Amino acid sequence: MINRYFIVLLFVCTFLGYAQNKQLMYDFKEVPQAILLNPGMETGLGMYVGVPLLSGISFQAGSSGASVNDFFANDGLDINDKIRERALYGMKPSDELSGSFQVEILNVGFRSKKNPDNFYSFGIYTEGDAIGYWFKDYAILGFEGNANRLNQRFNLSHLNTRGEMVNVFHFGINKRIDRKLIVGARAKLYSSIFSFRSTKNKGYFVTTPGENNLLASTLVADMELQTSGLNSIKDANDDGTGVGSLLAKRGMLGGDLGVGVDVGFTYQLNRNTTITGSILDLGFISHSKDVKNYTLKGQATIEGVQVILPDALVDPSQDFWQNLIDDVDVLIPYEENNKSYITFRPTKLYGSIRYNFGEQNRSMRDCDCKAGGSKGSLGFPNAVGGQLYVINRPRGPQTAVTAFYQRNFGKTLSLKTTYTVDKFSATNVGLGANLNIGPVNIYAMADNLIGYKNLAASQYASFQLGINVISWGKN
Amino acid sequence: MKIPHYLFSVLFLCLTLVSCIEEQDFGQTDDIVIEPTFQASIFYFETTEDVINSNPDPTGFYTNDFNFEAFRAEYFSDKVIEGSIFYQLENTTSKPVIVTIELIDDGGNVLDTTTLNIGAEAVNTTDVEVFYGGTSARSLDIIRNTSALRLSAQNLGDDTSISSQANPKLIFRSSANFKISVR
Numbered sequence: 001m002i003n004r005y006f007i008v009l010l011f012v013c014t015f016l017g018y019a020q021n022k023q024l025m026y027d028f029k030e031v032p033q034a035i036l037l038n039p040g041m042e043t044g045l046g047m048y049v050g051v052p053l054l055s056g057i058s059f060q061a062g063s064s065g066a067s068v069n070d071f072f073a074n075d076g077l078d079i080n081d082k083i084r085e086r087a088l089y090g091m092k093p094s095d096e097l098s099g100s101f102q103v104e105i106l107n108v109g110f111r112s113k114k115n116p117d118n119f120y121s122f123g124i125y126t127e128g129d130a131i132g133y134w135f136k137d138y139a140i141l142g143f144e145g146n147a148n149r150l151n152q153r154f155n156l157s158h159l160n161t162r163g164e165m166v167n168v169f170h171f172g173i174n175k176r177i178d179r180k181l182i183v184g185a186r187a188k189l190y191s192s193i194f195s196f197r198s199t200k201n202k203g204y205f206v207t208t209p210g211e212n213n214l215l216a217s218t219l220v221a222d223m224e225l226q227t228s229g230l231n232s233i234k235d236a237n238d239d240g241t242g243v244g245s246l247l248a249k250r251g252m253l254g255g256d257l258g259v260g261v262d263v264g265f266t267y268q269l270n271r272n273t274t275i276t277g278s279i280l281d282l283g284f285i286s287h288s289k290d291v292k293n294y295t296l297k298g299q300a301t302i303e304g305v306q307v308i309l310p311d312a313l314v315d316p317s318q319d320f321w322q323n324l325i326d327d328v329d330v331l332i333p334y335e336e337n338n339k340s341y342i343t344f345r346p347t348k349l350y351g352s353i354r355y356n357f358g359e360q361n362r363s364m365r366d367c368d369c370k371a372g373g374s375k376g377s378l379g380f381p382n383a384v385g386g387q388l389y390v391i392n393r394p395r396g397p398q399t400a401v402t403a404f405y406q407r408n409f410g411k412t413l414s415l416k417t418t419y420t421v422d423k424f425s426a427t428n429v430g431l432g433a434n435l436n437i438g439p440v441n442i443y444a445m446a447d448n449l450i451g452y453k454n455l456a457a458s459q460y461a462s463f464q465l466g467i468n469v470i471s472w473g474k475n
Numbered sequence: 476m477k478i479p480h481y482l483f484s485v486l487f488l489c490l491t492l493v494s495c496i497e498e499q500d501f502g503q504t505d506d507i508v509i510e511p512t513f514q515a516s517i518f519y520f521e522t523t524e525d526v527i528n529s530n531p532d533p534t535g536f537y538t539n540d541f542n543f544e545a546f547r548a549e550y551f552s553d554k555v556i557e558g559s560i561f562y563q564l565e566n567t568t569s570k571p572v573i574v575t576i577e578l579i580d581d582g583g584n585v586l587d588t589t590t591l592n593i594g595a596e597a598v599n600t601t602d603v604e605v606f607y608g609g610t611s612a613r614s615l616d617i618i619r620n621t622s623a624l625r626l627s628a629q630n631l632g633d634d635t636s637i638s639s640q641a642n643p644k645l646i647f648r649s650s651a652n653f654k655i656s657v658r
Contacts, residue, residue, distance in 0.1 A: 072499040079503040144513030147652055174516040214563065243496035304516035304649070305541060307626075309526045321542040 021389045022058065023402040023418050024445040025351050025464055027276055029378065031434050031443045032109055032468050037350060038278035039172045039184030040264035042291035043119060044378045047110045047151055048441065048470040056104030056125060060462035060473055062424045065095030065134055068461045091134045093158045094395060096423075098131035104466070105167075107233055119174040121186075122380040126251065131347060133395060141235025146207045146217075156203040156221055160394050164195035164343065166285070167251040173264070182266040190258035192285045192299040193250045194229030194344055203299075213303035219300040221332055226341050227294075228256055228287035258285030268377055276352045281345035288340035298332035344392075352387040356380035381408050387418075398423060411472065412436050419446065425451070426462035430435075431466075441468040479526040508525065510556065511558065517560070518576075520626055520647040524568040524638055527645065531634040537590040538627040540579065552619040558653030565646040566593040568637075570632025574647050576626040578617055579599030585625070586617045591647075596638055618653075 028034045032048035033056045035041050049095040050056060071079060078434075090460045102125055109121035124209060137154040146154070172186030201354045203221040212217040229250055236246045249255075260283015266276045305320045358381035387402040400422035413435055420428040423438060430447025497621065502655035546552060554591065564574055571594045578587040593601045610613035637643070 068499065069497060072501050072503055074500040079506050080508050083507070087579045141511070142657070143509055143511060145513045145654075147512035147514045207514065210516055210519075212521070212646075212648075213519040214561065215514060215516045216646045217515050237647070302516075304518050305543065305624075306519040307521070307539075307541065308519075309522035309537070316539055317543050323542055401649075 002389045008280050009284050018405055019463075021060075021391070021420070021422065022445075022464060023387055023389060023400065023420050024416055024430045024447060026350050026387055026389075027354065028332055028377045028414070028416050028434065028443075030408065030411075030436070031432075031466075032441065032470060033104070033107065033443075033464075033466055035109065035119075035172065035174060035184070036107075036170075036186075037261075037280065038264035038266070038276055039174055039186040039262050040182050040266050040278065041174065041184065041276065042182050042266045042274070043109075043174065045109065045111070045119070046471045048108070048468045050104055050107035050123065051467045052106060053103060054467045055107050056102060056464070056466045058462070058464040060098040060103045060266035060460075061098070062102075062460040062462075063095070063097045064423045064459065065097075072094050087134075087235070087428070088140055089138070091136065093134055093136045093155075093160075095144075096131055096132075096393075097136040098129075100127065100129040102127045107468075117176040120172065121174070124167060124169050126165070126167050128163070128165040130161070131393060132161040132163075133158070141205070146200040146205075149207065150215075151206065151208055153204040153206045156205065156223060159201050159223070162195075162197040162199050162343070162394055164285075165193040165251075166195075167191040167193065171254075171263075180268040182279060182386075184262075184264050186261040186262035188262065188281070188283060189253075189261060190283065190285050190345070191251055191253045192229065192256040192258065192287065193247055194227070194233060195256070195285070195287055196225065196230065197341075198223070198225040199341060200224065210303040212306060216301050216303050218299070218301040221296045223296045226287070226291070226292045226293045228289065228341075231292050232290045232292070232430050238430050245397050255283055256287040256289055258343075258345070259283050264350075266377075272380075273355050274356070274377055276350070276354070278350045280348040280350070282347050284342050284344045285341065286342050291340055293336050293339060295335050295337070295340070296332060297332060297335075300328050300331035302328060303437070347392045349390040350387065352385055354383050354385035356383045358382040379408075383405070383408075416445075420447065424448075427451075428460060436470065439469050439471060442466075478505075510652040510654050511657065512652065514650060514652040516648070516650045517588050518543070518624055518626070518647070518649045519616045520563050520574075520628075522645040524647050526568075527568060527570065527572075527622075527628075528634045528637075531630075533629075534626050535629040538625065540623050540625045542622070543624045544622060545622045545651075546618050551653070553654040554657065555615060555618060556656045557607065557609070557611070557615070558618070558651065559604050559606045559611070560589075561650050561652065562589060562591055562605070563648040564591040565595045565644075565648070566595065566597045567638055567640045568631050568643040568645055569595050569636040570634075571595050572645055573629045573631060574645075575625075575627045577627075577631075577645075577650070578621040579623040579625055580620040581622050584600060586620060587613065593645075595632060596640060596643075 022037055025034050026037045029043055032045060035043060066086050067316030071082050078137060105124040107123035112118040135158045137158045141154045169189040170186050174184040176182045201223040205219050208216045232246060233243055236243045260281050261322040262280045264278030266274055268274045305324055307320060360379040383406040385404055389396050389400040400420055402418050402420040404416060404418045406416040416432045423450055427450050428448045429450055431449060434443040444462040448460045492614045527536050566572055574591045576589050577585045580586055589605055590601060591603055607613045607618050
């Protein structure tokens with residue numbers, strides 16, 4: 001039986017695991033999975049088949065506010081002081097804990113025999129992503145209370161989180177239009193396993209001097225938590241009826257469905273320079289099965305039980321306490337509903353400019369360039385360039401910029417190193433390697449390597465790895 | 476010279492898979508103390524001088540029990556560790572008054588009594604703060620078992636005079652300030 005720890009793990013994985021910036025993978029043409037980041041990528045592959053469950057494994061976790069080491073370093077400091085200094089008052093509501101994971105179940109690509117300018121790819125992958133912003137005012141209220149904080153508003157919008165686990169079925173077409181331009185598109189069908197979202201909360205809690213009594217407690221709330229799939233998981237766990245089979249059922253088109261599209265291009269400016277761009281996950285999921293939403297909307301100010309004579313003498317036996325509770329319930333009703341809702345996928349945008357140099361690899365240059373790449377772009381031993389990554393987040397777009405250098409040693413080995421600046425780190429150096437041993441392709445990538453000297457102090461870590469079977473050029 | 480291709484892979488794997496981590500003491504979680512202090516008004520009573528004059532009972536012109544479940548809430552009663560109740564009496568009527576507040580349990584037993592005196596047309600309020608738990612003499616069980624409040628008010632003056640002040644009233648205010656142990 002899958003116990004409750006599995007559920008906790010699931011949440012931790014999704015929370016630690018959001019829409020990873022795969023700057024190492026992007027436009028790494030030798031890696032088959034790179035075409036998932038730009039359906040219009042230039043590729044010299046004739047065919048690839050990913051090893052099921054091993055062809056694409058990626059994980060990313062990031063905290064823009066604090067690291068594990070900030071709290072748990074064996075430094076002799078009182079952990080309560082560290083929490084107050086580094087979390088309660090050290091982190092901002094814009095700081096986030098986020099991450100993503102992705103595991104490919106199936107991934108296949110092949111070049112059309114009829115029209116070698118066309119490259120098709122399809123597959124299934126499981127993806128979990130989640131983000132939670134630092135709920136600063138909730139934390140202060142929970143850690144220290146409201147005493148001696150007269151007129152301080154505790155902002156309810158600080159609760160801002162979303163996440164989901166989804167299976168993605170996809171089919172993509174990559175087409176060379178001419179010697180300079182390649183375009184691509186990928187259709188996606190999403191099968192949501194579970195989803196939660198609470199991103200538009202508004203309101204505040206404040207304690208002020210009372211109008212009649214000593215203090216007035218005011219709650220103005222417009223809050224909502226939307227969920228789908230979670231109740232059936234909880235029920236299956238409680239009943240012991242099999243969470244695994246439920247997840248599989250919801251993941252294999254038995255859950256909430258959605259559609260989306262990726263588009264991208266590669267354009268060769270001149271013999272050495274190319275620009276690329278892609279937009280990924282331009283889509284949505286409609287949640288209508290096993291939906292449970294929770295709302296708290298309204299406003300109330302209370303100053304305790306109030307008994308005012310002579311009015312209260314009319315009915316001296318009335319239950320003033322219960323009346324107060326009832327009034328609050330009416331003014332700020334807590335409700336549950338099953339209304340369906342739509343979530344938009346965290347849309348990502350990639351762009352790059354790349355300068356290739358050095359002597360072109362003969363085997364690449366001699367390939368059927370009509371089928372694979374062009375003479376001008378594939379097979380260079382060196383490339384440098386810059387990349388841009390933007391992702392749509394609940395608090396607005398988030399950007400990362402990357403500089404990269406790639407070195408190819410023939411078809412056998414390719415190395416790519418990146419330097420990325422984003423909200424998590426300004427010292428993110430990454431390294432990726434792609435190795436082809438005969439028809440076997442292995443790749444591994446990790447970034448924020450400087451953080452590896454003390455992983456606990458790192459605020460960002462990610463890796464990607466996979467194994468494929470490949471062939472080059474024309475089939 | 477032939478480039479040792481596979482050496483790069485080995486180096487890469489070494490770099491990515493062999494990482495360091497400074498000593499962490501996750502046992503510090505045992506030392507985390509979360510003890511917020513919350514405050515809110517609990518009870519407000521107000522009467523006009525007319526009401527006082529119209530009830531010339533020498534034992535008290537008003538007494539009543541009020542259901543009050545706030546302290547009985549499981550989350551609060553299980554976790555409260557210390558705190559206080561602050562009482563304030565304001566009097567602009569023409570007679571001195573005694574107000575008694577009693578904390579009462581489910582069986583109607585009086586758990587604690589606080590008396591506030593105030594003179595006629597008092598310039599200053601009468602303020603009393605009663606502490607429970609911690610280093611105070613009063614047990615927190617008083618708070619934990621309180622399910623009702625009894626307020627009694629006694630007129631120590633005459634029952635005909637009218638205060639020279641506008642809209643004369645006797646006002647009783649109170650608030651609670653308690654620390655709870657979340658962890």
